[in-house]
Amino acid sequence: MSHTPPSWVADAVFYQIFPDRFARSARVPKPARLEAWDVPPTRHGYKGGDLLGVVERLGWLADLGITGLYLNPIFQSASNHRYHAYDYLSVDPLLGGNAAFDTLIRAAHERGMRVVLDGVFNHTGRGFFPFHDVLENGADSPYLDWFTIHGMPVNAYDLSRPPDYEAWWRLHALPKLNTGNPEVREYLMRVAEHWIQRGADGWRLDVPEEITTPGFWEEFRSRVKAVNPEAYLVGEIWHPAPEWTVSGERFDGVMNYVLTEAVLRFAAGERIDPAVVAPVNLTLQPPFGAAGYREAVDRLLATYPGEAQRGNLNLLGSHDTPRVLSMVGEDRDAVILAAVLLFTFTGAPCIYYGDEVGLTGHHDPGGRGAFPWERPETWDRVLLEGFRSLAALRKNHPALRRGGYRHLGAAGDCYGFVREGEGEALAVVVNAGSTPARMALPASGGAPVRLWGGGEWVGGEAQAEVPGRSAGVWRLGEGSTAT
Known part of the structure; x- marks a missing residue:
């Protein structure tokens, strides 16, 4: 089976929303x-x-250049992050219930925005009705085999003793579903189908590697795609994982934390704050120079060849990491350089809500603060304009979305590459060093034209000169090729 992600994903700019922290509506x-x-x-x-708070901010998101929303879990739960699902068929009343979901889908689709939901199918919350039935009825529960129970009576709340059932990370609050049970499997498949039928445009799948039941994800893909062939399936996998995407049998892409690591190691270098990043599963040290970044890109493109890379969700941070501005020692230039690499790479870029206005915060809960709508004076306007202009650049130049990727050069802390296709060729030069650097650009078709950022064309030497800690994007003349 060949790998062909939904056609719209390559053109998307995603925005990840933690619903409890993004926007509050008086209507709920x-x-x-x-x-x-x-x-x-x-x-x-x-x-x-x-x-409904999200609905009321869709205009602002559209102005930012967002075309896809990735929502953290929205189903009824007893946690602010809602990874402890109680009812997979009901949107949490605190979020506005199912009616608010329907309103969001209609409003987003009217603006041409897609909505991807977070699916947590490995484990559930203690309030999930089958698990609650086990707690009430013990060995007589008809749902006993929906879980893997090791002893009776079930200990779900005494934290001084381990849970006597399989639980994610041995956490009492997260009983693991027995996906080897056909009843459980069918229930989850119907949940997935239900929300796609109701208008969702895809699923981000939480900890998919924890579900080891043979054929589960292959069936999941088949069932979802039967409802909507253009539904997007993206897995939360932190390491290189071509076996999950390249064959086209499971997911369309993964959350590209491998790219996150490479981008931040190059763009931020020694500015990475080790104390901030220590609690998370990211390798951000030692720093990369341009050659190291080039090698990382080569490995990544070899891991996800062709269409496989276009299906990946590229990100600088998420609810599972500290804020990117905090990870890079609150160095704004590092965030902008990282964003340039993100928005000009193959695959769909994703902004974690608030990163575009300079929110800071360490690991959970610090990286999950509320969006400061009522305090716009605190927004970092330089970052905001940087993200907005990069989204516009990507929208206006299809080579950045669908073109090929070729290295241009890598020397010291200056790296360049060309995105070529769809009738155009764009050169991107990123200077992560503190002093100006030059990079030769193909000029056989005429002098390159700068489209974004800093730098000057030195025509007599056929080079672009880029100031320290900055980047530039040039359109190459017709007939120019990367070398």
Whole structure:
């Protein structure tokens, strides 16, 4: 089976939203006991963001250049992140319920935006009705085999003793589903089909490697694609994983944390804050020079050849990492350089909500703060314009979305490459060093024209000169080729 991701993914710019923290609408009733919106987040507190809040900010997102939304879990749960699902068929009332979901789908689709949901099918919450039935009825529960129970009575709440059932990371709150049970498998397949039928445009699949039942993900893909062949399936896998995508039998792409590592090691270098990144599963040291980054790109393109790379979700950070600005020692230039590499690479770029205005924060819960809508004076306008202009650049130049990728040069801290196809060729030069650097550009078809960023064309030497800690994008003349 060949790998062909949905056609729209290569053209998408995604925006990841943690629903409790993005935007709060007055139209969704809320309990009185909520954390204040503008105070630092806590691990268990709720701030009251909801799906109608997302609807009310769609215009702002469209202006940013967003064409796809990736929502962290939205189903009824007893946690602010909602990875502890209680009811897979009900949107959490705090988010506005199923009606708010329908409103969001209609409003997003009217703007040409896609909506991808977060699917947590390896484990559930203790309040999930089959597990609750096991707690109530023990060995007499008809749902006993939906889980792997090691002893009776089931200990789900005494944290002084380990859970006597299989649980994700041995956490009492996250009983693992027995996907080897045909009843469980069928239930989850129907959940996946249901939300695609209701208008969702795809699934981001949480910890898919934890589900080892043979054929599970192959059937999942078949069932979802039967409902909507253009549905996007992307897996949360942190390491190189061509076996999950290249054959076209499981996913269309993965969350490209391998690219995240390479981009930040080059763009930030020694500015990476080791204390901030220590708790997360990212390798951001030692720094990369241009040659190291080039080698990392070669490995990545070899791992995901051709169409396989176009299906990947490329990101600088997520709810599972510290904020990118914090990871790079709050060096704005490093974030902009990283964003240039992200938006000009093959695959769909994704902005984690708030990164574009300079939110900071360490690992969970620090990286999950509320978007400061009421304090626009705190926004980093340089970052905001950087992300907005890069999204526009990508939209206006199909070579960045669908063209081939060729190295141009790698010397010291200066790296260049060409994206070529769709009737155009664009050269991208990123200077991560602190002093100006030059890079020869193909000029057989005429002088290159700068489209974005800094740098000057030195015609007599057929080179682009790029200031330190900056980047430039040039359109090459017709007939120019990368060497």
